[in-house]
Amino acid sequence: DAKTTQPPSMDCAEGRAANLPCNHSTISGNEYVYWYRQIHSQGPQYIIHGLKNNETNEMASLIITEDRKSSTLILPHATLRDTAVYYCIVRWFSGGYNKLIFGAGTRLAVHP
Amino acid sequence: EAQVTQNPRYLITVTGKKLTVTCSQNMNHEYMSWYRQDPGLGLRQIYYSMNVEVTDKGDVPEGYKVSRKEKRNFPLILESPSPNQTSLYFCASSSVDRGLDTEAFFGQGTRLTVV
Numbered sequence: 001d002a003k004t005t006q007p008p009s010m011d012c013a014e015g016r017a018a019n020l021p022c023n024h025s026t027i028s029g030n031e032y033v034y035w036y037r038q039i040h041s042q043g044p045q046y047i048i049h050g051l052k053n054n055e056t057n058e059m060a061s062l063i064i065t066e067d068r069k070s071s072t073l074i075l076p077h078a079t080l081r082d083t084a085v086y087y088c089i090v091r092w093f094s095g096g097y098n099k100l101i102f103g104a105g106t107r108l109a110v111h112p
Numbered sequence: 113e114a115q116v117t118q119n120p121r122y123l124i125t126v127t128g129k130k131l132t133v134t135c136s137q138n139m140n141h142e143y144m145s146w147y148r149q150d151p152g153l154g155l156r157q158i159y160y161s162m163n164v165e166v167t168d169k170g171d172v173p174e175g176y177k178v179s180r181k182e183k184r185n186f187p188l189i190l191e192s193p194s195p196n197q198t199s200l201y202f203c204a205s206s207s208v209d210r211g212l213d214t215e216a217f218f219g220q221g222t223r224l225t226v227v
Contacts, residue, residue: 011207034215041216043218044155045206093200098124100156100216 004088009107010044012082018075020106022088025069033064035073036100037084044087045071060070078110114139118203118219132189133222135203141217143206144186148172149221155202161186166171189219190211193226200224 005023012018030105034049048055048062048069055062061074077102085105116137125131137144145160147170157170157201161180175197186205190197200223206216 036216039151041200041221041223043204044216045218049215086159091135099157100147100155100162104154 004103006088006089006106008062012078012110014110014112015077018078018108020073020086025091027068029091033071034088034089034091039084080110084108084109088095116203116205116217116219118222122223124224127194127226128192131190133201135186135219136184137205141205141207145204146188147202150199195226198224198226
């Protein structure tokens with residue numbers, strides 16, 4: 001799986017958009033970008049994933065650059081409950097072996 | 113409600129006393145796996161299972177055993193726990209649809225302390 005690089009920490013004001021960047025310059029054509037988050041010491045929670053096109057769901061939006069070497073997770077209106085560690089993961093689907101490789105992630109602090 | 117349930121949530125045990133952490137999912141998922149999380153080391157996969165009676169080692173399998181006799185259950189067994197297995201453990205499950213993995217669902221975690 002391709003390696004990802006994320007800033008170790010970010011701050012965001014409550015109600016503002018949180019934009020979390022991720023670099024994955026070695027990504028290959030059949031690798032997906034996944035985002036998970038972990039609130040305190042709870043189990044990681046799936047947020048969103050994409051291959052080429054931008055994606056949006058009820059939690060967030062995912063913007064993938066045209067060359068697919070980087071992406072941005074957008075939380076449109078951050079709340080205090082969005083304070084968590086956010087993990088960007090690049091995965092290749094083999095239909096068999098299944099592992100999520102978690103890096104250090106970005107620790108997002110949402111403040112009032 | 114779709115969920116992965118781990119038990120116990122907290123456990124303090126002594127070195128060498130066998131223990132089992134249970135994991136159950138109600139989503140009929142084929143894939144299940146165990147991770148451990150340690151400060152500075154992140155989440156690392158211990159074992160995984162692609163279906164009933166099919167298991168394989170992850171990155172840090174030493175000192176652990178697993179079994180997958182039923183699709184919904186994937187217990188983690190520590191035959192002789194040691195202090196270096198003190199950690200936060202997570203079970204996860206996911207489905208495979210036409211070869212494409214869906215998102216993984218994680219349990220709430222088991223905080224294990226071995227003294």
